[in-house]
Amino acid sequence: MTETMEMEKLLKARGFEWAIRAYSPSDKAVAHYTEKFSEIEKFMVDRGIGNSAPTLDDLASLQDSNPFKLDAFLEALVSLRSSEMIVGAWRMIQGMQLQSLELTYESAASFALKVSLNSPYGETEVYSTNDIDDMNFVRHLMKSKSGDRPIINGFFALRRPKP
């Protein structure tokens, strides 16, 4: 099975037909998402974190162990523009914590999003973008409070199958 076929299988298994239909032309959608997936690995290798790059086997195993994490990643893959922010999403799904987030926007002039992530081992990674098509990253973050302390934790899927 080719990578494109594996990607198509995963997308359909998780109810992402909508993402295939939404891409134009739709018959190139799966190839496009597969290419984006390959670009993630290249980005991570360049950053020196290639060992943590997701493989299609990783995604397939997530389908059994943590389908909600697989859905979150696939939503990032099909909805975010830059490889950098998709990697940021992947690192949060892997367990890195959001340490800080900066979002600035000026109407019809500029957009900037920067997130700093901490690993449980004390390492910090920064991901940033100036492409407003990456704004969806923020929609996947959920908030809560512990006492009076604000907490934004986790990168979550926005869609879920009906039980």
Next chain:
Amino acid sequence: MIGGSDQIINTSFPAEIAEHLLRIIRMEWSEMVLENAETGDDIEFLFLGFQSLPRELFVYENARMKQHWDEEGACEVNANKMFHIILKDQQVTVVVDDPSAAINQNVVNAAVQLSKDLSLGRQEFAA
């Protein structure tokens, strides 16, 4: 936990809520120790990553408290030093000693808020 108080969180997202609970607890207890309540095995928290959480787990403040629980059971010394988390299909139960203790309130409220936020932010589709 005999004598504990069940804090029930009704949610469509038990796995997400359970993982969130662990992250919130870790903010309070940086040396927390996790135990699979079904097998008694320790669970490595660092980069939970791809592993599934068990349906039932204990979270201790630290290794010393875990040992204390193992040796003494529930007592005054280890009160409010352990969470018992139980996952069901549409529910997460957090068993605590004293629900009015600040740490217990903070942890449970944070989970309830996340569940509400997830419900607001999500759309369901027919599988």
